Amino acid sequence: xxQPSAQPSPPTPADPGLCPLCQGDNRCAMEREKxxxxxxxxxxxxxxxxxxxxxARLPAEAQGKACICARCLKQFQASAA
Numbered sequence: 001x002x003q004p005s006a007q008p009s010p011p012t013p014a015d016p017g018l019c020p021l022c023q024g025d026n027r028c029a030m031e032r033e034k035x036x037x038x039x040x041x042x043x044x045x046x047x048x049x050x051x052x053x054x055x056a057r058l059p060a061e062a063q064g065k066a067c068i069c070a071r072c073l074k075q076f077q078a079s080a081a
Contacts, residue, residue: 013061019069020062026069044070053080 017035019026029043045067054068054076 014059014066016066018066019072020058020066021068021072024069024071026067028067031067043067048073051076051080 014020017026017028017031018024027044029040032038033040048070050068050073054073055063057076058066058068
């Protein structure tokens with residue numbers, strides 16, 4: 001008797017408040033403003049640079065939807081140096 005084929009599960013949508021690399025709080029000011037309705041200062045990330053190599057590590061479902069946290073950014077920069 002043939003085995004039923006396993007259906008791949010759809011990707012879990014990215015939580016915009018969590019880093020897609022470590023699942024920690026990404027401290028995204030834009031997401032905090034959406035959640036609280038309170039204006040926030042500019043996000044920490046606007047003064048940072050994210051390389052194409054780092055962005056390529058994001059799962060497809062998180063690209064353009066969830067921010068990398070400062071800790072993952074610093075770890076990547078240190079390992080690339």
